[in-house]
Amino acid sequence: MLAYFIEAARVLLANRTRSILTIIGLVVGVATIVSVQVAAQGMAGAVSGIFKGTNANTFFVFPKSTQGNVVRAALKLSDLALVQERVPGVVSVIPFSRRQTVVDAGHQRVRLRFGGESDKRFSTSPLAAGRTLNADDIATAAAVCVISDNAYTRLFPGASSPQDVVGSSIYVGSKRYVIAGVLGKTKIDTAALGFDVSNDVAIPYTTFYNTYQRGSSFFGISVLAAQGADLKSLETQTQALLTQVHGAQYQYFDFGFFAKTINGFFSIVGLIVGAVGAISLVVAGIGIMNIMLVSVTERTREIGVRKAIGARSSQVLLQFFIESLLLSAFGCLTGMLIGVGLGVIVNKGFIAKISGVTGGIPWLEVIAIAVGFATLVTLVFGTYPAYRAAKLDPIEALRYE
Amino acid sequence: MNRADNVIDVQGVTKTYASGALQVEALRGLTFTIARGEYVAIMGPSGSGKSTLMNVLGCLDRATTGTYKLDGIDVSQLDDNQLAEIRLKKLGFVFQGFNLLARTDALRNVALPLFYAGMPGKERERLALERLTEVGIGDRARHKPTELSGGEQQRVAIARALVNDPAVLLADEPTGNLDSKTSGEILALFDGLSSGGRTVIVVTHDEGVASRARRILRMLDGVIISDTPT
Ligand SMILES: Nc1ncnc2c1ncn2[C@@H]1O[C@H](COP(=O)(O)OP(=O)(O)O)[C@@H](O)[C@H]1O
Ligand SMILES: [Mg+2]
Numbered sequence: 093m094l095a096y097f098i099e100a101a102r103v104l105l106a107n108r109t110r111s112i113l114t115i116i117g118l119v120v121g122v123a124t125i126v127s128v129q130v131a132a133q134g135m136a137g138a139v140s141g142i143f144k145g146t147n148a149n150t151f152f153v154f155p156k157s158t159q160g161n162v163v164r165a166a167l168k169l170s171d172l173a174l175v176q177e178r179v180p181g182v183v184s185v186i187p188f189s190r191r192q193t194v195v196d197a198g199h200q201r202v203r204l205r206f207g208g209e210s211d212k213r214f215s216t217s218p219l220a221a222g223r224t225l226n227a228d229d230i231a232t233a234a235a236v237c238v239i240s241d242n243a244y245t246r247l248f249p250g251a252s253s254p255q256d257v258v259g260s261s262i263y264v265g266s267k268r269y270v271i272a273g274v275l276g277k278t279k280i281d282t283a284a285l286g287f288d289v290s291n292d293v294a295i296p297y298t299t300f301y302n303t304y305q306r307g308s309s310f311f312g313i314s315v316l317a318a319q320g321a322d323l324k325s326l327e328t329q330t331q332a333l334l335t336q337v338h339g340a341q342y343q344y345f346d347f348g349f350f351a352k353t354i355n356g357f358f359s360i361v362g363l364i365v366g367a368v369g370a371i372s373l374v375v376a377g378i379g380i381m382n383i384m385l386v387s388v389t390e391r392t393r394e395i396g397v398r399k400a401i402g403a404r405s406s407q408v409l410l411q412f413f414i415e416s417l418l419l420s421a422f423g424c425l426t427g428m429l430i431g432v433g434l435g436v437i438v439n440k441g442f443i444a445k446i447s448g449v450t451g452g453i454p455w456l457e458v459i460a461i462a463v464g465f466a467t468l469v470t471l472v473f474g475t476y477p478a479y480r481a482a483k484l485d486p487i488e489a490l491r492y493e
Numbered sequence: 494m495n496r497a498d499n500v501i502d503v504q505g506v507t508k509t510y511a512s513g514a515l516q517v518e519a520l521r522g523l524t525f526t527i528a529r530g531e532y533v534a535i536m537g538p539s540g541s542g543k544s545t546l547m548n549v550l551g552c553l554d555r556a557t558t559g560t561y562k563l564d565g566i567d568v569s570q571l572d573d574n575q576l577a578e579i580r581l582k583k584l585g586f587v588f589q590g591f592n593l594l595a596r597t598d599a600l601r602n603v604a605l606p607l608f609y610a611g612m613p614g615k616e617r618e619r620l621a622l623e624r625l626t627e628v629g630i631g632d633r634a635r636h637k638p639t640e641l642s643g644g645e646q647q648r649v650a651i652a653r654a655l656v657n658d659p660a661v662l663l664a665d666e667p668t669g670n671l672d673s674k675t676s677g678e679i680l681a682l683f684d685g686l687s688s689g690g691r692t693v694i695v696v697t698h699d700e701g702v703a704s705r706a707r708r709i710l711r712m713l714d715g716v717i718i719s720d721t722p723t
Contacts, residue, residue, distance in 0.1 A: 402581025
């Protein structure tokens, strides 16, 4: 059997140019499908990475923008306590507060994400130095802050360790905040994905409210649910409660919703590219069949000679079949490697830049795709030419010019 | 002559081609034997049935009626796979147009029958080189057919025909594509094979070629009209 593979490889190598032209379609088709597969895996990795870096138990509720009475729908400070008291399983409710603002520290002046948080941690970033906000900070609306790793490196480029900056001050406009703690590195830059869940500079939400939100309603609320709580149930309960109190419409979303949206988008892209790839594979398969048929015709005399010297029909069949198999296997393998390469480039250069997470290569799927298509193309498009070669009459074939 | 010594035993063989409603009787009842080691030429005008006879003798085709025993085996009733096996083990073909595989060097061309016989690669090449050396072109083993002269190509073809040590060597106009000098060399090779004990059957138009054989079968309209020693 191995001898047949060697013999077939020799024939294909002897016709190198034709062999390569034959498989180009296959290479492109498989490369397309595989690269999307790899990129989708990268995206999935990024999404699950986001879950790791943030507290997935968070959801957001805000008024629907389509309703008539915006004033009635506006959320107030009293709603925070209301939700926390009336919806069991809610750990903390804070106003949704987030703004890009200029922060000064010594000679450094940097634009950062600035917002209010509670003593219950919405972010899962590790603490590098100092402490997180505590109940006292919230209760007294203290002028303290916890800064992110990003804020630390940009505001204090000269500092040798986060510990050094704990206790020093930063300024937002004329307001001074004492740094209570510094958070460690998060791998995920969620802001780039369009929904920043972490603040660079977090102050007690009470301080934030008093200083920046008093007198005006706030955009929405962030709710932290207890570990293991049924998020869906809490979301609908909160929504219903607010509707009942305000007589207005509210909507909510969470990270699962984002993940679903992103995954949904990618599965649609995958479907489209998959369909295009499948069509190109059929075309490629027909190409291989065509070339193999041409090859059978061109080599009619050769087939006659082989049969005359004692090759059985089954041996001729096997030989041509294996030639098709090698062509499609080589095409699919090349396509697979190119596809993985492209997928990795997309992952590293694009998805990882946004998400901070590089997804792994789904080798199992990728190899399954390549092997599957090679088998399919060979079976569907390699059999007929091989059959044609095998059933040639040696006498006729020898006479063929 | 004892029948057991007959490597070819043809009894009442006919071959009828049905081309549409028309029946063409290409062979019309041939009976002859060829003893082991004989050197026989088959002659006759175009259309007399030489090629048809060669195809039957070469087990590429079956007789319509009659029996044909090759090396003691009745091949008249064998199926295609069995005939392939007979061609592989018992027969060697030399064609007018050489019929070497292009883009395949001499050594591999010669080794091809051994490939179908399932012999391992090293052994194949060793035997093939041996045969090439026997026909005088061992030094051309790695040349492709396009890099060889007509005479050299025919030597490769002869080496290939002999590589399985066949009971019968069948040659169809083996010198038809060669100039007279090269033809002489190829015929000398056949002479040598014959005197070495090989059974050789040559189809030819050429009286000069036929005269090298020990016996000439002359055909006309599907029958043998004369069977004479030279
Ligand atoms: N495949 C075929 N189908 C029909 N008739 C054939 C076929 N092959 C040969 N013949 C006929 O059989 C006769 C003998 O042909 P052939 O054996 O080729 O003669 P030769 O080789 O002596 O020229 C011719 O009349 C030829 O036309
Ligand atoms: Mg003829």
